Amino acid sequence: MRGLRAGFWFQWMTFRARIGSVTILLAIPFYVINFLSIVEVSGRTDLYAAVVLAPALSGIWSVALALGANSITSERGHGTLELIVSSPASVKAYLWGRMLASSAVGLLAFAESWLFAIAVVDLPPVIWHPAWFAAAIVGTAFATVSTSALLAAIAALSRAPDAQQNFLNYPIFVLAGIFTPVALLPVWVHPVSRLIFLSWAADLLRATLSPNAPTNPWLQLGAVITLGAIAFASGGWLISMIMTRLQKTGKLIAG
Known part of the structure; x- marks a missing residue:
């Protein structure tokens, strides 16, 4: 626990010291305004939930990628x-602590998007299914922590971690259907999208923001948790391998 x-x-x-991390949170209100303008101009106020959720989810992912993955x-x-490797504390516990903090900051982005949308629009979203909403938030937080650990290990083994981080930002927003649901994306993209929690x-x-009963909520929540568990196991294994290599050779990658 100390680590x-x-x-x-x-x-x-x-996070407090790096201005680059803070700018992610500063950008959230602009995302909300942009998405809100799109649905207002198109007359699709039924998509208001997407206006709130899209910047929130993108904020969670961006913060986790910027802080945890590197x-x-x-x-x-x-x-x-x-x-850190030579200290008596657990290196893996220390790194998991960093991932956990990154995801916690990402949840701040979620709350910021929600509160800003309520402040600027006289149409506050209604959570019709609070139990499923809470379960989805917890599952998303778990999957984000786990995926951050996996990406951190992959970045450590990569010779071009910055390029990896750039690729995993905005393309993921589209592939994951954060604003445009996956069902509306080209069919050939669906298999790739469904590999993203x-x-x-x-x-x-x-x-959960619709009065209609959720369709297949157990499947959706189970997929989030399953993909998070796979990332958790894979990230833990890679981090252990990296630490072992570092202790033996002093190198993160071969060559």
Whole structure:
């Protein structure tokens, strides 16, 4: 637990110190206004839920990608990774703490989008199915933490982590159907979209804001948790492999 707390606290302090991290939260209101303008001009006020959820989910993902996914490479770049490995605290617990803090900051983006939308529009969204909404938020948080760990390990093994991060940002917004539901995307994209936990989370969260009973909520929630569990196991294994290699050779990647 000591390593987990240390990682969480360090990540939170990093977030406060890095202006680049704060700008992600500053951009959320502009996303809300842009999406709101689209639905207002088209006369589709029935898509108001998407206006609220799209910036919220994109904020969760962007923060996790910016803070959590580069945690190992940033430690190595600052010359502190070796010190962490040689410390008595659990390295994996420390890194998981950083991922957890990143996801917590991402949830701030979710709340910010929600509150800003309510403040500027006299049409507050109604959560018709609060139990499913809460379950979707918890499942999304778990999957985000797990995916951040997996991406952090992959970035550490990559020779071009910055290129990976750029690819995994805006393209994921489209593939995951954050604003435009996956059902409206080309059919050939669907198999790829369904490998992204955000696509299932977005569908379930949108369904909770409709008075109609959610369709297949157990399937959607189960998919989010399953994909999160796969990422959790894969990320944990890769991090262990990276730490073992670092202790033996002093290198993160071969060559």
